[in-house]
Amino acid sequence: MSLISKNEPGREFLLMGNEAIARGALEAGISVAAAYPGNPSSEIIESLSKVAEELGIYVEWSINEKVALEVAAAGAASGLNAIVAMKQNGMNVASDFLLNLNLSGIRGGLVLVACDDPSGISSTNEQDSRVFAKLADLPLLEPATFHDAKDMVREAFALSRAIENVVIVRSVTRISHARGNVVLGSLPEKRPAPHFDTSRPLAAMPVSVTHPRIHQRLKQAAEMLADSRFNTYKGPEKPELLILACGAASLFAGEAVSLLGLETRVGLATIGTTWPLPEAFLLKHLRSADRVLFLEEVDPVLENNVKELYADRNMELPRVRFLGKRSGDVPDTGELTPGTVIRIVGELMGATAPDAPSDFETAAKEALESFAPARSLAFCAGCPHRASFWAIKKALALDGRDGVVFGDIGCYSLAYMATGFYQAKTLHAMGSGAGMAAGFGKLGRFGATQPAIAVCGDSTKYHATIPALINGVHHSSDFLLILLDNSATAMTGFQPHPGRPVDAMGHEAPQIVLEDLCRSLGVKTLVKDPFIIEEAAMTIYELLQEKGPRCLVLRQECALVRAKTGPKRRPVSVDPEKCIGEDCGCNRLCTRVFRCPGLNWDVSVGKTKIDEAICTGCGVCADVCPRGAIVKETA
Amino acid sequence: MEKDPYNIIVTGVGGQGNVVGSQLMGAVLVELGYKVTIGETYGATQRGGSVMSHVRVSKAQQLGPLIPPRSADLVIALEPSEAARVLGQFGNPGTVALVNTRPVYPVDVISGDRAYPEADLLLEKIRFLCKQVYFVEATKEALEMGNPILANIVLIGAAAGAGLLPISEDHLARAVADYMSPNLVEINTTAFRRGMRLVPNER
Ligand code: SF4
Ligand code: SF4
Numbered sequence: 001m002s003l004i005s006k007n008e009p010g011r012e013f014l015l016m017g018n019e020a021i022a023r024g025a026l027e028a029g030i031s032v033a034a035a036y037p038g039n040p041s042s043e044i045i046e047s048l049s050k051v052a053e054e055l056g057i058y059v060e061w062s063i064n065e066k067v068a069l070e071v072a073a074a075g076a077a078s079g080l081n082a083i084v085a086m087k088q089n090g091m092n093v094a095s096d097f098l099l100n101l102n103l104s105g106i107r108g109g110l111v112l113v114a115c116d117d118p119s120g121i122s123s124t125n126e127q128d129s130r131v132f133a134k135l136a137d138l139p140l141l142e143p144a145t146f147h148d149a150k151d152m153v154r155e156a157f158a159l160s161r162a163i164e165n166v167v168i169v170r171s172v173t174r175i176s177h178a179r180g181n182v183v184l185g186s187l188p189e190k191r192p193a194p195h196f197d198t199s200r201p202l203a204a205m206p207v208s209v210t211h212p213r214i215h216q217r218l219k220q221a222a223e224m225l226a227d228s229r230f231n232t233y234k235g236p237e238k239p240e241l242l243i244l245a246c247g248a249a250s251l252f253a254g255e256a257v258s259l260l261g262l263e264t265r266v267g268l269a270t271i272g273t274t275w276p277l278p279e280a281f282l283l284k285h286l287r288s289a290d291r292v293l294f295l296e297e298v299d300p301v302l303e304n305n306v307k308e309l310y311a312d313r314n315m316e317l318p319r320v321r322f323l324g325k326r327s328g329d330v331p332d333t334g335e336l337t338p339g340t341v342i343r344i345v346g347e348l349m350g351a352t353a354p355d356a357p358s359d360f361e362t363a364a365k366e367a368l369e370s371f372a373p374a375r376s377l378a379f380c381a382g383c384p385h386r387a388s389f390w391a392i393k394k395a396l397a398l399d400g401r402d403g404v405v406f407g408d409i410g411c412y413s414l415a416y417m418a419t420g421f422y423q424a425k426t427l428h429a430m431g432s433g434a435g436m437a438a439g440f441g442k443l444g445r446f447g448a449t450q451p452a453i454a455v456c457g458d459s460t461k462y463h464a465t466i467p468a469l470i471n472g473v474h475h476s477s478d479f480l481l482i483l484l485d486n487s488a489t490a491m492t493g494f495q496p497h498p499g500r501p502v503d504a505m506g507h508e509a510p511q512i513v514l515e516d517l518c519r520s521l522g523v524k525t526l527v528k529d530p531f532i533i534e535e536a537a538m539t540i541y542e543l544l545q546e547k548g549p550r551c552l553v554l555r556q557e558c559a560l561v562r563a564k565t566g567p568k569r570r571p572v573s574v575d576p577e578k579c580i581g582e583d584c585g586c587n588r589l590c591t592r593v594f595r596c597p598g599l600n601w602d603v604s605v606g607k608t609k610i611d612e613a614i615c616t617g618c619g620v621c622a623d624v625c626p627r628g629a630i631v632k633e634t635a
Numbered sequence: 636m637e638k639d640p641y642n643i644i645v646t647g648v649g650g651q652g653n654v655v656g657s658q659l660m661g662a663v664l665v666e667l668g669y670k671v672t673i674g675e676t677y678g679a680t681q682r683g684g685s686v687m688s689h690v691r692v693s694k695a696q697q698l699g700p701l702i703p704p705r706s707a708d709l710v711i712a713l714e715p716s717e718a719a720r721v722l723g724q725f726g727n728p729g730t731v732a733l734v735n736t737r738p739v740y741p742v743d744v745i746s747g748d749r750a751y752p753e754a755d756l757l758l759e760k761i762r763f764l765c766k767q768v769y770f771v772e773a774t775k776e777a778l779e780m781g782n783p784i785l786a787n788i789v790l791i792g793a794a795a796g797a798g799l800l801p802i803s804e805d806h807l808a809r810a811v812a813d814y815m816s817p818n819l820v821e822i823n824t825t826a827f828r829r830g831m832r833l834v835p836n837e838r
Contacts (some may be wrong), residue, residue: 178675366723373749
């Protein structure tokens with residue numbers, strides 16, 4: 001039983017922002033939901049997939065974000081309501097279709113939820129998806145609370161149907177992955193039957209017709225949103241400082257104002273309809289203050305748009321001092337925090353929050369410096385990736401030609417750090433490791449002698465690596481593609497993908513087997529177990545000596561999936577007689593270099609020991625120890 | 636919880652289950668009529684990083700998902716050095732803390748790149764940074780029950796036992812049934828009870 005499918009209007013629950021978004025879609029009567037998983041967006045479709053059967057909706061984990069948008073658009077083109085969700089990087093993938101779909105429009109309701117990740121907490125970038133709204137001439141709404149997130153999605157569907165176009169809802173990590181009170185509304189009884197009206201084709205062309213039409217629709221959206229209840233103002237009639245804020249920043253701003261005791265001096269306008277701008281609302285408030293502070297994440301999107309509006313209407317407006325990212329008052333990268341917002345507002349208003357006593361501050365500083373050791377990101381105990389990169393490291397050392405490993409997106413992105421023995425040398429977008437490796441593999445004609453390896457996870461392979469591989473095959477590029485198959489989209493919560501025999505709704509599904517796919521392109525493809533680490537390393541070494549495109553699947557289940565489904569593999573222990581620690585000359589290979597969290601360096605006796613609570617019994621460290629001091633019992 | 640807003644931080648290391656713990660705590664408080672906001676540091680949770688949930692409770696308003704510096708009222712720590720980290724940023728002379736004493740060593744410590752703070756000094760530092768602290772062997776209790784992940788519920792039980800949270804065993808049972816699964820009620824309430832019993836002895 002899931003909370004988001006409860007038909008108990010008026011009941012209040014603690015929901016995650018993403019669950020609130022999913023609930024909003026259910027209240028709007030969606031029939032179709034699609035996404036490619038990516039934090040911080042994954043739980044939207046995840047939670048819908050759990051109620052799909054019960055509510056009779058169709059939910060899929062699509063192969064990538066563009067396809068997800070296409071699947072949802074097919075539903076919307078047939079008069080249904082459909083939702084598609086993605087993280088900010090996914091917007092780039094989907095944008096090719098989005099910037100044509102906007103021109104054709106749709107006929108049902110289509111809401112695209114873009115979840116941004118300011119500070120890149122679980123991302124390689126922190127791009128601001130809101131710029132796509134302006135680029136595509138589509139409305140964009142931004143929730144500030146969990147309950148608003150739900151209601152906004154529901155209303156976004158109404159808007160989408162009215163203007164016959166996509167509506168974007170933009171969330172951020174601090175909303176999507178946070179939890180708060182949500183009051184349930186009612187769920188609709190029926191959904192429309194799909195029908196594609198063939199008398200009215202949906203085509204982006206001719207642009208001379210479609211481009212003016214979306215401008216018209218955006219105007220229509222502006223009229224509909226003019227009095228939206230998602231734009232609110234709290235504060236005095238004539239504030240000394242007017243704050244214009246979006247999303248989580250408006251919650252931080254509200255709290256800063258009350259903490260600093262500035263309720264009667266500072267006004268806070270929360271903007272929920274970020275694009276098109278609520279012009280009348282903004283003009284009214286721009287007339288009331290001579291200092292305006294913008295608080296938003298990450299780029300100055302609202303700031304620039306409001307300034308544009310101000311420039312257009314400057315003849316009728318008083319002089320205003322704008323404070324924000326451009327003036328240097330607000331940091332122009334990273335997420336905002338309550339501490340930063342309190343500091344900014346306090347400085348502008350000459351107010352300060354009470355300080356703790358100074359001996360407390362000293363002790364606090366000391367606690368952070370000396371009592372809270374950093375926790376670097378690392379692969380889990382028993383993670384197959386640690387074994388795979390160990391094998392790669394070994395093979396490259398043996399090969400001796402300074403081979404280059406092109407990295408990719410997934411848990412194994414960490415391979416550019418200590419936990420992956422610094423093996424990966426690039427990290428960009430989904431599939432770009434294989435694309436770059438295939439390109440590098442053509443540089444032999446100029447005298448390049450370094451061998452090229454691309455690593456790529458199973459889910460990433462389906463998402464974006466296939467075109468890169470085909471490209472490399474067609475051009476007979478010299479590279480080795482190593483597929484790290486842990487049979488899950490581990491990083492985002494183990495969603496199934498085309499390599500699995502099940503779909504999002506738990507139904508049996510045809511499985512697209514990685515090695516079959518590679519072999520169908522005529523590529524030599526081997527399959528090995530990274531836990532048999534010597535054999536894996538030797539196989540990589542041998543494959544490196546060959547020419548042309550080659551594939552190696554290193555297959556072993558993700559340690560976390562394994563922990564959910566099976567017992568610990570076997571007891572592993574350290575023989576204290578054989579482990580001679582620093583004296584052995586191994587440079588403490590196990591703990592200093594291999595660094596599995598299941599191992600501990602016991603300083604008191606100068607020996608390694610196994611942490612029973614953490615070790616998964618994969619046995620790899622036993623093969624890594626040159627003294628044979630780590631003993632694995634036969635599984 | 637006379638203070639409004641009341642700010643709680645549940646902290647630990649990825650995989651220790653503090654996300655579930657704070658969610659259940661929040662669920663009970665919503666049921667009791669509070670506005671609750673929980674912000675989590677996420678993303679790298681499965682791979683040994685520090686994980687913190689900010690639980691913000693108010694009768695009046697829905698607060699932002701992060702607690703301002705020096706504003707924690709209650710810190711529930713599943714790991715002692717994480718308690719120091721959180722108190723260093725969010726502690727104040729009025730903070731109360733409940734701290735599980737079992738360390739989880741960072742990879743940087745395992746590798747010998749960094750030292751883990753010495754136990755006595757660490758506990759002393761924690762004591763200095765709060766008004767009152769309860770040290771609890773929550774992992775030991777949980778291991779006796781067969782699963783270290785239950786330490787977070789043991790700690791919530793301890794917080795309730797110390798009168799720091801208005802949560803009863805019945806409340807918790809209902810939240811587990813609603814938010815997780817009825818099958819998990821038994822084990823969680825047992826962990827909660829064991830936690831409640833721990834505190835007076837540790838005072
Ligand atoms: S989640 Fe799975 S794949 Fe990712 S680091 Fe942990 S064990 Fe490895
Ligand atoms: S057997 Fe060794 S490598 Fe495997 S999980 Fe245990 S300590 Fe880590």
